[in-house]
Amino acid sequence: MSKNVMKNTIILILVFLSISVFSQSKNQQENFIDAAESKCLDKKDISNAEIRNCTIKATQSWDNELNKYYNLLKSKLPKETFEALKESQKQWMIYRDKEYLLISKFYFELKQGTMWYTIAENKKKEIVKSRALELQMYFENLEY
Structure with a gap:
């Protein structure tokens, strides 16, 4: 070369x-999801359980975003490209489920204290958020 x-x-x-x-x-x-989570966490004297619930809600919102962009891509991509995305998504879900299992075993069984539950939920949220942003990037790159 x-x-x-x-x-x-x-x-x-x-x-x-x-x-x-x-x-x-x-x-x-x-992102509006991050803003909503920050607002939820911005309470005075918030408990670990309330923090955890804010994070769980954010994870659910990120999952909705992930599904939104998956469906948008489904409607826009050529069939062969969508099939590749579909297979990638199946593999990502396997990864997510195995990572969730590890996170649960590590933070819910190995560690002690409610603080670790919050950390575990945040790690799960970051996994879903990352994939949602990847799918969003693919969708936005269709416009370029």
Whole structure:
């Protein structure tokens, strides 16, 4: 491979990565789910149980977003591309379920104290949020 081809390839990769990172950080900063969770957590003298419930609600909202973008992609993608997404989603759900099992065993059985339940729920939320943002990115990239 010539130096110019390699240089151009590296530049393209860096541009793509910077756009992707900027897009994700923008979505995370402006997202209504994060704002609603922050508002829920912004109570005076909030208990661990209330914190956990705020996080569970946010996880449910992220799951709704994930499903929204999955269905939007289903309606827009060519059949073969959607089949690849469908298989990817099946594999992601297997990963999610196994990770949830690990999180539950680690934080609910191994650790002691209600603080760990809140940490566990937050870890579960981040898994779903990450996938929802990935699907959102795919959908938004259809417009470019």
